[in-house]
Amino acid sequence: MQDNKVYRAHVLVLPYPGQGHINPMLQFSKRLASKGLKVTFAITLFISKSFNVPQLSESVQIETISDGCDEGGFAEAESVHAYLKNMEASGSKTLAEIITKHRSSSNPIGCIVYDPFLYWALDVGKKFGLVGAPFFTQPCAVNYVYYLVHRGLLKLPLMETPVSIPGLPLLELQDMPSFIYVQEQYPAYFEMLLNQFSNSDKADFALVNTFYNLEPEVVDSMSKFFPLILTIGPTIPSFYLDNREENDKDYGLNLYKLDTSICTNWLNTKPERSVVYVSFGSLTCLSNEQMKEIAWGLKQSNFYFLWAIRASEESKLPEQFVEEIGDEGLLVKWSPQLEVLSNKALGCFFSHGGWNSTIEAMSLEVPMVVMPKWTDQPMNAKFVEDIWKVGIRVRVDEEDGVVKREEIENCIREVMEGERGREIRNNSKKWRDLAIESVNEGGTTDKNIDEFVSELMN
Structure with a gap:
């Protein structure tokens, strides 16, 4: 017309x-x-x-x-x-x-x-x-x-x-x-x-x-x-x-099928700032060994976790992992990321450090643990940890190039409940305020x- x-x-x-x-x-x-x-x-x-x-x-x-x-x-x-x-x-x-x-x-x-x-x-x-x-x-x-x-x-x-x-x-x-x-x-x-x-x-x-x-x-x-x-x-x-902008709650063109209620309903049953959200984007492909270390690192942290894990990556999980975690963790193939990050139950975002994820987390005042893999992610992680001070970058084992479960557990614990985590949360609030200020009239x-x-x- x-x-x-x-x-x-x-x-x-x-x-x-x-x-x-x-x-x-x-x-x-x-x-x-x-x-x-x-x-x-x-x-x-x-x-x-x-x-x-x-x-x-x-x-x-x-x-x-x-x-x-x-x-x-x-x-x-x-x-x-x-x-x-x-x-x-x-x-x-x-x-x-x-x-x-x-x-x-x-x-x-x-x-x-x-x-x-x-x-x-x-x-x-x-x-x-x-x-x-x-x-x-x-x-x-x-x-x-x-x-x-x-x-x-x-x-x-x-x-x-x-x-x-x-x-x-x-x-x-x-x-x-x-x-x-x-x-x-x-x-x-x-x-x-x-x-x-x-x-x-x-x-x-x-x-x-x-x-x-x-x-x-x-x-x-x-x-x-x-x-x-x-x-x-x-x-x-x-x-x-x-x-x-009236009714502007999502981007509006999603290439992945989402059932937003699964994530939000689960998050709404959890205490404030008690959940670690885990997502490594739409392209990151991790080794079987790295997936196992992430899985056990999350479980050992003793925090609730929501893990957006693509279907192609599910087979890399440890045997019996899903059965063992019970209600401690929720695994989904894709998540409504903005809704998840803005939920009061969220305490930390364990991310690959892609730019969209990084700027969304900063805009929504969510502290980060960052595990960069390729393209812009390593530089984003440098700024997240050392310049903006809104998160912690995990350290890779020099012998095999894998981030170990103990490192993952310790970084999550530090952000969620450590002294450094308090500083990170204060900085996260500062950057959210500046983000809002920048887009305001x-x-x-x-x-x-x-x-x-x-x-x-x-």
Whole structure:
């Protein structure tokens, strides 16, 4: 149906087709819509056909592009490299078709906000004269390191540590993004991360899912090299921060089937601050030995725990573990993470340290125990423990590379009931207050979004 309402501007938003990329970009789209803009949110045909995709609102509408793997998505491609090439070829063509379709409407698209993993989207937008803005779903510190590597200002392999980078704390090798110190292990991903900046000189803005007070030094340092950086986070549903958006309690587009009542009903029977929530995201794959150490570490801690564990990982649990834990623990295949983190029974989040999980925990005042595995997680863990002081990073056994059950038990105990845990809880409250302040009217995030919208009107 033709939309005859005239909006202040029309923005096309293109996320990388993964849950951790879709969520923050969709939330930003809602924020733009609240400012009077129309948003077209582009998902892949595979996601559209495979999941129950809702109509979000009159102002945020879904359209589809092709990633060249319309029947099976990423699993259909023979490799990471093949998938990215397929998506560039098919995505460029179908993205142009969406822009063309709207050119003769009352609301032509004037701007493209794109995940920089899909850097080619900027080239498509510029052919149509659109304003272009990459949306970085990882923290500014991580983006800055990749940018310096791309520009040749940080030489690899790193020969000396600690590494000194303006705006960042001194970094040991294990504090760097994993692709920096194991480049050869994931060459296609590493190439994708560096390609984020291959045409960034053509962008009009750079949007980052963080808030200024969280990373002021690195934002200022990166601003010297990069187009206008706007911190527009934390991008979590309004209900959990400023509550300015009516009925905005979830992200709205979930690639996993959830029964939220299982988790919330169980949590509601537990005392305040008595439960450890455990989740390692949608991609982390752990060894059988590591899964066993986590399981027994949780049980030995003697705290209640809720563990979101994917079906592909369940077989790695120790025999009889489920029977032994009884009501002490609840295992689910997926969880409504925001509802879990905001529940009064939560005392700690045992996490892989992915950025969405980290910024959600900080925004909801939940202390963390962090076990980073790859990509941005090691640097996030460094900041969680040493800079923001909202959690503890587990230590890996140097002999076999496994985090032992005693280490897991001790870290959980320290956060839940130790002296250091009290300091962590105080810091967690401080960062939640600053997150709310940033998104409130007149806060840095709100001002940055207003600046972005204002520029689109010129």
